[in-house]
Amino acid sequence: MRADIGIALDGDADRVVVTDETGKVIDGDQLMAVIAESWLKRGRLAGGGIVATVMSNLGLQKYLEGLGLTVERTPVGDRYVVEHMRQHGYNVGGEQSGHVILSDFSTTGDGLVTALQLMAVVAQSGKPVSEVCNRFERMPQILENVEYKSGISPLDNVNVERAIKDANARLGDSGRLLVRASGTEPVIRVMGEGADASLVQTVVNELVEVLRTAA
Template sequence: MSNSYFGTDGIRGLANRYPITPEIALKAGMAAGIAFRRGTHRHRVVIGKDTRLSGYMIESALVAGFTSVGMDVFLLGPMPTPAVAMLTRSLRADLGVMISASHNPYHDNGIKLFDPEGYKLSNGTEDQIETLIDSDMSEYLAASAALGRAKRIEGAHARYIEFAKRTLPRDLRLDGLRVALDCANGAAYKVAPDALWELGAEVVTLGVEPNGFNINKGCGSTAPDALCRKVHEVRADIGIALDGDADRVIIVDERGRIVDGDQLMAVVAQSWHEDGRLSKPGIVATVMSNLGLERYLGSIGLELVRTPVGDRNVLEAMRDQGFNVGGEQSGHIILSDFTTTGDGLVAALQLLAVVARSGKPVSEVCHRFEPLPQVLRNVRYRGGRPLESKDVLAAIEEARDRLAGAGRLVIRPSGTEPVIRVMAEGEDQRLVEAVVGDIVEALQGAA
């Protein structure tokens, strides 16, 4: 039986520790290359990365793996995850790779794989690659004359910038808008400021000086306080915070208040609904999205389809059921008319289009509904299975009884770290806080 290398979003872990080691990266490159080596044409793979120090190590190992099985490698350098997905399609590649651990600290890293259409791999394909990693792949090694070549692609940044700009009407400009932009010292530190500037915005930047260690450190979508302060300082019309690989976005309005993915989805849903651009009357979101979003969509005749947490689950439901807007409260927004994965810059541009057309401040545009009280707490554990503890199960059952008919409870383990997330929402703030507190206490006792 093969080991399980893939988690909920690729292979991820502490850099230079199993499974994020040069050895596994090399084998993953070989295995993925073998799995996608179909037909007799010259095969190619696109590789992008964020700004982590360990990206150099993983990139080199992947290149060795891919070229050893005869695949040519196109190196993009630091690029957003959605750019890698887009360029995989644009360059007619057989496979795309993003080296990133998204919003995690610099010492983590990961390997995300995309198929020729720019979609994340199915579980079946991941299983096939895992089996190959644990096998003897020497029989698949290319002959000396058939080894792959590696080259850096010039102009990749310009390609993605032009793609992002084309998601807006050609006559729409952002003149007169002052935008505070936090790129998290991550993958979008070059492309995002240039795209906004080319559209006419005045751009004030944060998090655009990566050094290999400062990605997501006190900046970006998971730490927006610095952006809130900058919006006040420069009197910006809007603040935009991306995460380390730029597949998610958080907005800050002109008053310095944070706008989450739920409000952003509400803005896009209403705008596209009015323009007749929704493929179906509704959107897809996860169980974590606020009940206020669901009620708001219902008030304008739209449906909210909920999925388990994870942008892959959202995209799967969108594809299966024919929706073209979906996302997560955390800021992963998928607009399938344009992208095959979350794209923080493209999502922000859709909001800016509404702001530019309406002439209204962001605080007004982005306040589509009053969210219900919602409490989310994370409990870190060292090992074992705390969710199977009798005390924890009893606390969860009691919480469900107390919330019956008055709210929702969602408890789930993180797919990328040893953390259990406890979320409750309802009309009564005190009740929500109390049930979450009781469950957290039980988890801490069992962790």
């Protein structure tokens, strides 16, 4: 059996994940790129860009900047995205996970509305989903978790602070580093991203070792 598109919603239908005709998964970053560009062309996009979280891929940011749009970043969590959208007049925002907020239609994520907006773009283009939704090349992104004893955060360690500063300097303008404490468990989350996959992996590995030593 063959299908042109696959659409999957989570339990309460506020998130959506799409697959193209080849079976490739299309995440929320690509969905936001497609919708933002479509709304820009139609004069519908508000705020001059979109709102995404710190976890959205740098490739999304570079692509939208090439269209003259901005990407405002918030902490992880749709409530932060919605709050920023309301305060600064944006009508497109969301998360890499497929939680996309289109405030012209709803005050929260709606997977069905997002899917319908995507299908409208596909139908108007006459092109396959794989072509429509391949708006940008994802930059290599490495995620690591470091556990620590509750109440003793290694982020306060001088050696860790120095290692983070050094890692940021090594990535430079071609990448970025995100180091944050989990809000639900004693874990430090490390995300490195950049054009050079080998450099990103090396920088993340070295920082994780410093964090583990401090923990």
